[in-house]
Amino acid sequence: MTSDTRVVVIGAGLAGVRLARRLGELGVRALLVGEEEHAPYNRVLLAEVLAGRYAPEVIALPSPAGLLRARVTGIDRAARTVTCADGTSLGYGTLVLATGSNPVLPPLRGLFTAGRRLPGGxxxxxxxxxxxxxxxxxxxxxxxxxxxxxxxxxxxxxxxxxxxxxxxxxxxxxxxxxxxxxxxxxxxxxxxxxxxxxxxxxxxxxxxxxxxxxxxxxxxxxxxxxxxxxxxxxxxGVRPRTGLAERAGLAVRRGVLVDDELRTSDPHIHAVGDCARHDGTVYGLAAPALDQADTLAELLAGDTGARYRGTRSLTRLTLTGPGSPFDLAAFGETEPRPGDDVVRLADATRGTYRKAVVRDDRLVGGVLVGALGTVGALARAWEQAEPLPGDGPLLHLLTHDGGPV
Structure with a gap:
């Protein structure tokens, strides 16, 4: 594929790597440009590396065939090129921004040294x-x-x-x-x-x-x-990394604005992952980033009907330590509105807790802490957004794993 038709993906995080790999599987060559010196990795698991549970190589992502380590500093939309910090210029037919997000640094007195660096420690x-x-x-x-x-x-x-x-x-x-x-x-x-x-x-x-x-x-x-x-x-917290898009004159409003084809205000540039804002939402989570990457890969491979309609995403966290792991999951609206039905099951001794919020016979949210055997069934009921059947289905969903709460 020549430089004037190839796909260039900026950002080697979860979304960028997933997109480049899927494009390769679909027969579309892509160049992935990542600025970190490390091999691409699963950012979600960094805490496990810090805890000493995993070595860094354990959370590495399978690298796609084309990976260039460079920092992109500018986009020339008219020429369809990107410029790297070392002066390299890369041509593209389609450009994808998967630039992720930056950590929010709070406005604390004394946070920065005279050289605008974080202090030691x-x-x-x-x-x-x-x-x-x-x-x-x-x-x-x-x-x-x-x-x-x-x-x-x-x-x-x-x-x-x-x-x-x-x-x-x-x-x-x-x-x-x-x-x-x-x-x-x-x-x-x-x-x-x-x-x-x-x-x-x-x-x-x-x-x-x-x-x-x-x-x-x-x-x-x-x-x-x-x-x-x-x-x-x-x-x-984090903030979408939109500097490149802003300097290139793309529409940005608390994220790079994209439509259902994950296309920015420039039809030759798309955005996915933490930097993208779709239908008013910047997700900042792994599941939506992967969904967006899969959808865009299908589009760029020729599936003109592929569209991204949003992701109903579940937050899950496992905390390890002395004794058994501490698991939790949350999805949708965890606080009820007036008129909602709420079912709670709690066991203070075992430290388990399950809650489901139902509105108009539909599951709209839930929280589970410990004993997450029911999370799959609840998540499916929530994602499908269909009316729940009668005869106590919600209690069944909360307890269907067969064990005591």
């Missing part, structure tokens, strides 16, 4: 380099403060505790993982973390990073309380 937690830097720094007894109690912060805190660190997690919201879980499930996550020795502070805002020279020594909370810290992990 302060780490984002987004890339393999971030993970390996943290793994090198953590040791038994080290004082670590994790800023952020969402999915990433909870995962990082658990991983650091597994390595023997003394971990404090500071969460600005009133509970952990408030975007995915209801209060009861959040309390079970809190119980699990405290059981691992993690000290959790909710409704707690960090305002200052204290340093000795260019090395962190403590963080100060909004109420003046000071937490000593050898390590600070910033887990405050």
């Amino acid at each position: 302060v780490h984002a937690f987004r890339t393999m380099d971030d993970c390996l830097g943290l793994a090198k720094a953590v040791r038994p007894g080290v004082r670590a403060v994790v800023v952020g109690g969402g999915l990433l912060g909870v995962s990082a805190a658990r991983a650091l505790a597994a390595r023997g660190a003394r971990v404090v997690l500071a969460q600005q919201a009133e509970r952990l993982m408030e975007r995915q879980l209801d209060p009861d499930a959040s309390r079970l996550v809190l119980r699990h973390l405290t059981g691992l020795g993690v000290e959790v502070h909710t409704e707690c805002r960090v305002r200052d990073v204290r340093r000795a020279g260019d090395t962190v020594r403590a963080v100060e909370l909004a109420d003046g309380y000071v937490l000593d810290a050898d390590l600070v992990v910033l887990a405050c």
Whole structure:
């Protein structure tokens, strides 16, 4: 395939690798351009590498045939070329942005050194380099403060505790993982973390990073309380990486805008994964990124009827530690509206919890903590969005695995 007709994919994360591999399987040659020095890897499993459960090579993704390690710095839409940091120019017929997202760095006093770098001991937690830097720094007894109690912060805190660190997690919201879980499930996550020795502070805002020279020594909370810290992990969410698209003049609004063909405002440029905003939604999750990559591969291989209609995505997290793993899953609307039906099954002794929210005879959301044998059936009922049959089907869905809750 010549350079004026080939597919060039920028970004070697889950979405970019999946797209390039599927194109290869469908007979379409693609050039994948990734800027990280490491082989492509599954970012979802970085916490397992930090915990010491997996070696980095275990989470490597199968690399497609064409992979170029380079950093793309610009797009010339008129010439249909991209420019790399080393001066290389690459022609394309179709360009795909799979640039992912960047970690959000909160506006804390003292966060950056004079050279606009993070101080020694302060780490984002987004890339393999971030993970390996943290793994090198953590040791038994080290004082670590994790800023952020969402999915990433909870995962990082658990991983650091597994390595023997003394971990404090500071969460600005009133509970952990408030975007995915209801209060009861959040309390079970809190119980699990405290059981691992993690000290959790909710409704707690960090305002200052204290340093000795260019090395962190403590963080100060909004109420003046000071937490000593050898390590600070910033887990405050992510933001779509749209700089290339913006400089190229593409339509961007909290993500690169795409239609059902995952096409941007330029018909020769598409976007998938964390950087893409489809129908008002930036998913930031693995399942939608893979769905988008599969759909776009079919389109670029000649299936003119292929369309991306959105993904009903389930959030799942497994926390390992002393004893058995702690599993949770959440999907859809976990908080009921007035008039919704709610079924809850809980066992405080075993630390299990199941909740389903039903609206107009349809399952619209749910939360499961521990004993996830029912998650497949519930997820299918939710994804299908069809009316539930009569005769107590919801209780059956919650308990169909045959064991006690």
